[in-house]
Amino acid sequence: MFKNLFRRDKNDKQREEEKEIEIVEEKNETLEESKVGFFGKLKAGLDKTRKGMTEKIDSILKSYTKIDEELFDDLEEILVTADVGINTTMNITDNLKDRVKEEGMTDPQGVKELLKEEIKEAMRLPNLSNTLKINPSPAVILVVGVNGVGKTTTIGKLAYNLKKENKKVILAAGDTFRAGAIEQLNEWSKRAEVDLVTHNEGADPAAVIFDGIQAAKARKCDVLICDTAGRLHNKKNLMNELNKIFRVVEREYPDAQKEVLLVLDATTGQNAISQAKVFKEVCNISGVALTKLDGTAKGGVAIALQSELGLPVKLIGVGEKIDDLQQFNIDDFVDAIFD
Ligand SMILES: Nc1nc2c(ncn2[C@@H]2O[C@H](COP(=O)(O)OP(=O)(O)OP(=O)(O)O)[C@@H](O)[C@H]2O)c(=O)[nH]1
Ligand SMILES: [Mg+2]
CATH class of the missing domain: 1.20.5 (Single alpha-helices involved in coiled-coils or other helix-helix interfaces)
Incomplete structure (x- = not known):
């Protein structure tokens, strides 16, 4: 029994x-x-970037029987054309040449794997992380960038992703300047099923962010994401406007994690790099969201942003849909271009 x-x-x-x-x-x-x-x-x-970079690299390497200076010149041209940037390209190929010599490599086919490693190495930044600074909560993400780069869309997608991770998210419609901007963010907040704080068009953006912070505190939100206007400013106006918002955040939410996320449109290539330089001078950018990678062969911009400007890419947009925003990771990014 x-x-x-x-x-x-x-x-x-x-x-x-x-x-x-x-x-x-x-x-x-x-x-x-x-x-x-x-x-x-x-x-x-990254299909277009892969075609513009790896397919060209493959055919160049196939056309050589030995590794010589001309081969490196051809590789440099491909990298520069993919918007990797001249300085970064030179660094990468200089290191590549050293590695080829060190390893006594003679077969051009072997160069591809070394190049891939050197690109990853060039992108690695000491003391900089590619992860959004949102843990532990609460956190504020201020989303900045010029007109039409994809700020509002990225906020919608990010809110959706964070909500899926069981985070309580609230959006603040800090773009009170462009007609229709508040309604556009409202649409995204509905799609992502998160709350939204708004004022009327023309209101002071800093006042919207202030209310957003009060709402985030009262509703015990994990992440407050703030949209801002992308009007083309001169540097001084941009600085004044952003600094006013930063002061409100510092004063009202001193204990929150702060991420200043610069949104850049990858299809604009070197122009994106110039924008990053201007914003870097104006405020403390802590990360980049690189959008519209799906429509461009200029994905090499991510390499230049990290390596040349020391700006960690944290998010990448690979399409227009709500689930088309991904966390950036150096290995995945380079593997996706090369493999
Ligand atoms: N293909 C593609 N399109 C994108 C991506 N991200 C944004 N877009 C498109 O880019 C356009 C502009 O996006 P918005 O989010 O309105 O840009 P914004 O920076 O908020 O623009 P303003 O508010 O005018 O400053 C929209 O048509 C988006 O669908 C992306 O990753 N891939
Ligand atoms: Mg917008």
Whole structure:
């Protein structure tokens, strides 16, 4: 009797364990699937950059029988054309030449793997992380950038992603300047199912951010994301306007994590780099969201931003849909371009 009971117990236990194993396997599969989905989307989004860079590199390397100076010149041209930037390109190829010499490499085909490693190395920044500064909560993300780069869209997508991670998110419609901007953010807040704080068109942006902070505190939100106007300023006006907002955040939310996220449109290539330089002079940019990578061969901009300007790319836009924003990761990014 006891033996039977024990046996039944044991069988039950075994069944439970088997069930657990099944569940774990299922979970791993979904993890695998989402990893494949993530990487597939990244690869698709970087398709044009891959064609402009890796396919050209492949055909150049095939056309050489030995590694010489001319080969490096051709590689440099490809990198510069992909908007990697001249200084970064020179650094990468100088290091590449050293590595080729060190390893006594003679086959041009071997250069590709070394180049990939050197690009990753050039992008690695000491003491800088590619992860958004939002933990532990609460956090404020101020989203800045010029006209039409994708600020509002990126905010909508980011709110959606954070909500999926069970974070309580609130948006503040700090772009009170452009007609229709508040309504556009309202649409995104509905899609992402997060709250929104607004004032009327023409109101003081700093007052909207102030109210956003009060709402975030009262509703115990994890992340407050603030939209700002992308009007083309001169440097002084831009500085004054942003500094007013920063002062409100510092005063009203001193304990919150602060991320100043500069949105740049990858399709504008070197222009994006110039914008980054101006914003860097005006305020403390802590990260970049690089949008519209899906529509351009200029994905090399990400390499220049990291390596030349020391600005960590934190998010990348690979399409217009709500789930087309990804966290940036150096290895995934370079692998997606090269593999
Ligand atoms: N293909 C593609 N389009 C994008 C991406 N991100 C934004 N867009 C598009 O870029 C356009 C401008 O986006 P907005 O979010 O309105 O840009 P903004 O910076 O807020 O513009 P202003 O408010 O006028 O300063 C929209 O048509 C978006 O759909 C992206 O990653 N890929
Ligand atoms: Mg906008």
